[in-house]
Amino acid sequence: MPRPDTPLIIALDYPDLDQALAMADRLDPARCRVKVGKELFTRSGPQILEALHARGFEVFLDLKFHDIPNTVAGAVEAAADHGVWMVNVHAGGGRRMMEAARERLEKRRLPTYLIAVTVLTSMGREDLAEIGVDDDPLSQVERLAALSQRSGMDGVVCSAQEATALRALCGDTFLKVTPGIRPSASQGDDQRRTLTPTRALAAGSSHLVIGRPVTQASDPMAALADIEQEIGR
C-alpha cells in the first residue's frame, strides 16, 4: 500500500480496543496515520497494532520511552519488530540513550522512524521552572532538538510554535511532529503551547498530531473534514 501523502496523525486516545477500532474504521488509511498512546497500549497490548496494520494504517507508537540506554534500545527494537511506522523516546533521557536506540535499529536494519520528545506541549515556562529549567520553552526545545539530531534521531516532537525555529536550526528534512493542534474554535484542554492546523503547517510542522478536536467532537468525521479542508487536503 502506498504511504499516505498527508501530515495528519489522529491520536486514538481511547480506553479500549473496541472504541479505538470503531474510530479507526471510520478513518481512511490513505488520508491519515494513527497514533497509539500509553492508555490504549497499556489496556490492549500489541493486538491493537496488529488490528490497525491489518486495516492498512501506518502507526505511530507513542510510548515516550525514557530509561537507561540498554532498556530503551530494547523497547525501541520491540516496537520496530511490531512493524510500527514511528516510535518515540524522551530527549531528556540524554545522548547515550538516544544513540543506543538508534544503533539498535541500525543493527537490525529496521526502518521505523525514531523521534524524540523535547518539551511536552502541555508545559509552559512555569512548569519548566518547577523541574529546574529556568528558561523559556523555545530555548529548551532548541537545546533538546539539537541534541536529538546529533544523537541520530529522525526528528522531534515539539509544539508547532517552535517549528520555524527548528527548521532554521535542524533543517527541513528533520521531522517536526507537532501535537497541541487546536482548530481556532476548539479549546486548549490541558495543552499550553498550541497552534491551528494551517498555522502549524505554515510554521514548518511536518506532521500534525490531533486527538480530542476530532475524537471528542460531536461529529468526528465532520471535524476531520473541516481540518482537511482548512489545510487544503
Ligand SMILES: O=C(O)c1cc(=O)[nH]c(=O)n1[C@@H]1O[C@H](COP(=O)(O)O)[C@@H](O)[C@H]1O
Ligand atoms: O508524543 C506525543 O504524541 C505528544 C507529545 C507532546 O508533547 N504533547 C502531546 O500532546 N502528545 C500527544 O499528542 C496527543 C494530543 O492529543 P490532543 O491534545 O487531544 O489533540 C496526545 O495523545 C498526547 O499524548
